[in-house]
Amino acid sequence: MRKIRLFxxxxxxxxAAFLTQLAHQGxxxxxxxxxxxxxxxxTPLAGRVALDYQPKAALxxxxxxxxxxxxxxxxxxxxxxxxxxxxxxxxxxxxIYSDAASQIDLLQRMRRVxxxxxxxxxxxxxxxxxxxxxTAPTPLRVGFLVGCIVVxxxxxxxxxxxxxxxxxxxxxxxx
Amino acid sequence: xxxxxELPMSESAFYILLALLHPLHGYGVIQHVxxxxxxxxxxxxxxxxxxxxxxxxxxxxALVATDGDRKVYQATAAGRALLTAERARLQELVRNxxxxxxxxx
Numbered sequence: 001m002r003k004i005r006l007f008x009x010x011x012x013x014x015x016a017a018f019l020t021q022l023a024h025q026g027x028x029x030x031x032x033x034x035x036x037x038x039x040x041x042x043t044p045l046a047g048r049v050a051l052d053y054q055p056k057a058a059l060x061x062x063x064x065x066x067x068x069x070x071x072x073x074x075x076x077x078x079x080x081x082x083x084x085x086x087x088x089x090x091x092x093x094x095x096i097y098s099d100a101a102s103q104i105d106l107l108q109r110m111r112r113v114x115x116x117x118x119x120x121x122x123x124x125x126x127x128x129x130x131x132x133x134x135t136a137p138t139p140l141r142v143g144f145l146v147g148c149i150v151v152x153x154x155x156x157x158x159x160x161x162x163x164x165x166x167x168x169x170x171x172x173x174x175x
Numbered sequence: 176x177x178x179x180x181e182l183p184m185s186e187s188a189f190y191i192l193l194a195l196l197h198p199l200h201g202y203g204v205i206q207h208v209x210x211x212x213x214x215x216x217x218x219x220x221x222x223x224x225x226x227x228x229x230x231x232x233x234x235x236x237a238l239v240a241t242d243g244d245r246k247v248y249q250a251t252a253a254g255r256a257l258l259t260a261e262r263a264r265l266q267e268l269v270r271n272x273x274x275x276x277x278x279x280x
Contacts, residue, residue, distance in 0.1 A: 052221055060244040061201070061224070061244055061245065061246050062220075062221075062224045063244070064201075064243070064244035064245050065200075065201035065202055065220045065223065065224050065245070066220045066221070066224075068201070068202035068205075068220070068245075069202060069205060069219075069220035071220065093217075094219075095217075095219045096219050096220060096221035096222075097219045097221045097222050097225075098187065098217060098218050098219035098222045099185060099186070099187045099219075099222055101185055101187070101188075101222075102187070102219065102221060102222040102225050102226070105225055106221070
């Protein structure tokens with residue numbers, strides 16, 4: 001069974017809720033490739049799916065600790081030198097991050113990696129734009145490139161803002 | 176950076192460092208803290224992992240053994256000093272809160 005969904009970085013909680021709901025209906029995530037989620041039929045599960053982002057491709061100590069604590073790794077998706085990790089725990093109340101400080105760390109990690117990449121892409125596109133303006137600018141080409149810049153800045157900017165808002169809410173509650 | 180710059184400690188960080196007065200690996204910390212708080216404090220594995228890395232970076236704990244992929248840590252002298260300072264702060268808090276016993280309705 002496959003489902004196609006688009007979850008942005010700032011929607012990681014919604015993604016986890018979506019996968020948890022399917023697990024309760026008896027669908028276990030087996031693979032995620034881009035926007036395509038693959039599921040296998042199983043008896044309905046009672047636990048919960050949680051997502052984590054770790055900045056290294058493999059972290060044996062972290063994975064051993066998660067396994068000791070009862071988490072099963074359902075899927076690992078590489079992203080920018082690190083990985084999104086899709087974890088499942090049979091206890092609904094289980095949390096990967098149990099306090100505000102560590103949840104904030106995760107959000108800051110995500111914000112740093114994605115905003116860094118977004119900034120890099122913007123610099124590259126600005127460079128291309130300058131080259132284009134100096135060589136063979138046509139309204140179509142310039143318009144297309146400016147459009148790309150606007151969309152990219154919008155997406156990565158919104159991501160940074162949405163993650164910052166979540167960080168501020170957590171920090172306010174904790175203090 | 177003096178010890179008092181790092182106070183107050185969060186409850187999770189305090190309990191993790193306290194647990195490491197004896198050598199423990201990550202899951203051992205989770206189990207120990209749950210036991211001494213009658214299951215009130217259930218530390219997340221991600222929280223413990225992140226805190227262990229941070230405490231190690233700050234020299235408050237040290238790696239003492241490896242067991243396959245599991246690493247065993249223990250508090251250093253600096254870690255113990257921080258715990259002592261935090262305990263003093265908490266004792267002052269509790270002492271001052273005893274006015275609750277004398278408070279009028």
